[in-house]
Structure formats: structure tokens, C-alpha cells
Amino acid sequence: MIELRDLCKTFVMDGRRKTVLDHVNAVFPPRKCIAILGRNGAGKSTLLRMISGAMDPDSGEIISSGTISWPVGYAGSFHGEMSGLQNTRFIARVYGVDTDDLAHFVADFAELGDHFYLPVRTYSSGMKSRLAFGVSMGIRFDTYLVDEVTAVGDAAFSKKSDALFRERMKTSGAVMVTHSMGKVKKLADMACILENGELTLHEDVPHAVKLHQRMMKAQREYDEG
Incomplete structure (x- = not known):
């Protein structure tokens, strides 16, 4: 189990402040694969690094039970x-x-x-x-932190990596960041969407993927004017 309590993180880039986690609260159940969705720069990898202990939040705390990996594939x-x-x-x-x-x-x-x-x-x-x-x-580990891990190697190696990951998920949990919605649908039990510092948890993974894809489409249309 991993619990995020009132988690905050802000960066200063080019003189401007960007908040990626704004008083975030969430509980990730044990032995579940949780996918974190969000646009580039939303703070997904930052959240993984904080859960791993490699980065400190500005405020709030992360409480966990069991062992947690470093970001898999790093x-x-x-x-x-x-x-x-x-x-x-x-x-x-x-x-x-x-x-x-x-x-x-x-x-x-x-x-x-x-x-x-x-x-x-x-x-x-x-x-x-x-x-x-x-x-x-x-x-x-009781919980694996995964950042685009199964994108390594050729198709055959990627397939073998997926199979090993599935085997580990029989007895462990994971917090996963990936841009592959196909992998999210295949591997995740729950999904979170991180947007503008807020994290929303969804038990319906296909629904979360649709919300994320609509958000990404809207962003592309906005960027294209």
C-alpha cells in the first residue's frame, strides 16, 4: 500500500513557477497495478521519483508498507x-x-x-x-515503479518483458507511467490522471484512458490554433 498525503511539488522554470502536485491525496492498494496518465510535463515521472525516495516533496508525505523498487529499467x-x-x-x-x-x-x-x-x-x-x-x-519487491519499461528491445524482447511483468504482478503491485494506452489496458487494474497538479483515481481503466485521450486531443487542437 502507498498513501500520498497532502503532497505538493513546485518547480521554477525560466522564472515561472509550475506546480505539478497540488495537495494531492491518494491511496494505491497493495498488489494492484496503477497507471498514471497525463500529458508530457504533468509530473508523472516526478511522482515516481518521490515515491522511490529519490526526490523529496515540498510538503506532505508518502506512507508505504512493504518494499518499493527504484524506477524499473533506470x-x-x-x-x-x-x-x-x-x-x-x-x-x-x-x-x-x-x-x-x-x-x-x-x-x-x-x-x-x-x-x-x-x-x-x-x-x-x-x-x-x-x-x-x-x-x-x-x-x-512488493511494489514496482515502472517508467516506460517495456519499451526496451525489439518486439520479441518487449513481449518477453510484458510476460515477466505479468508474472511479477501475481504477487506484487506496480505504479506505472507509460504513453502506450494499449499497455495500460492490458496491464493496469486502476488508473490515475495527473493534470494541473490534481490527481484523480479511476477504477474503470478504459474510462480513464478515454478521458486522457480526449484531454490530449483537446490540447493538440488548442496548440494547433
């Missing part, structure tokens, strides 16, 4: 001079899981071949994403 924390294997073993030690078990899982899942033993700085962005997804999903 490759920015890898050490470039260390190999994929060394990074995997290091993360396993940080999270207190068996290093050999995680290394075997990631080597099999990420399909990096001999690159798994080479420095991460030599990886393409797609290879880093595959390594990051494998490491993230190889550790069991």
Missing part, C-alpha cells in the same frame, strides 16, 4: 567502468539478495551474450535498458 545508476555482471552483483549486495542467483537470472533474461562481461560504457542504450530491466525485475 540505467543511470550503473557504473560505466564495471561490467554488466559486476554491476548486477553490486546491486544484489545492496539489496541483500543472492549475487549468483541474480547474475544467472539477468544473464539469461537480458540476452547480452559476451557483452554481459564487458564495461557498461560500451553498451548501446538498448543494451543498458535490457540490463536495467533484468536487474530490476530480478529482485522481488
Whole structure:
């Protein structure tokens, strides 16, 4: 369970203040996949970072029970001079899981071949994403934070990623940000719409997707004059 209590976050950009969370209150139930919808810049990834603990709110608090992942698929924390294997073993030690078990899982899942033993700085962005997804999903969490994670790799790898994500959702929950409404409909149990600092929670996922799409269409028409 994750509870947002009176959560506020404001940024100053080009001398102007932009509020992305304005006294937001919400409860995300355990073992449910919650999709967060909203236009670019609405604050979806900011909310994920705050739930992960990587960013502090201006005010309010986030209360959680159980373990929460870092944003799944995030490759920015890898050490470039260390190999994929060394990074995997290091993360396993940080999270207190068996290093050999995680290394075997990631080597099999990420399909990096001999690159798994080479420095991460030599990886393409797609290879880093595959390594990051494998490491993230190889550790069991009560709640996974997901930011466009299944968009990694080719169609076959994306299908395999979806299958693994579904398997994890049998015993865990997730808070998911994605621009793919198809994935929202397939994977999410509930959906939130973040707009102008307000977060509205919908149990009817197809209805939430329609509201989001109408909002995006209206924005495009406004932008086009």
C-alpha cells in the first residue's frame, strides 16, 4: 500500500513557477497495478521519483508498507567502468539478495551474450535498458515503479518483458507511467490522471484512458490554433 498525503511539488522554470502536485491525496492498494496518465510535463515521472525516495516533496508525505523498487529499467545508476555482471552483483549486495542467483537470472533474461562481461560504457542504450530491466525485475519487491519499461528491445524482447511483468504482478503491485494506452489496458487494474497538479483515481481503466485521450486531443487542437 502507498498513501500520498497532502503532497505538493513546485518547480521554477525560466522564472515561472509550475506546480505539478497540488495537495494531492491518494491511496494505491497493495498488489494492484496503477497507471498514471497525463500529458508530457504533468509530473508523472516526478511522482515516481518521490515515491522511490529519490526526490523529496515540498510538503506532505508518502506512507508505504512493504518494499518499493527504484524506477524499473533506470540505467543511470550503473557504473560505466564495471561490467554488466559486476554491476548486477553490486546491486544484489545492496539489496541483500543472492549475487549468483541474480547474475544467472539477468544473464539469461537480458540476452547480452559476451557483452554481459564487458564495461557498461560500451553498451548501446538498448543494451543498458535490457540490463536495467533484468536487474530490476530480478529482485522481488512488493511494489514496482515502472517508467516506460517495456519499451526496451525489439518486439520479441518487449513481449518477453510484458510476460515477466505479468508474472511479477501475481504477487506484487506496480505504479506505472507509460504513453502506450494499449499497455495500460492490458496491464493496469486502476488508473490515475495527473493534470494541473490534481490527481484523480479511476477504477474503470478504459474510462480513464478515454478521458486522457480526449484531454490530449483537446490540447493538440488548442496548440494547433
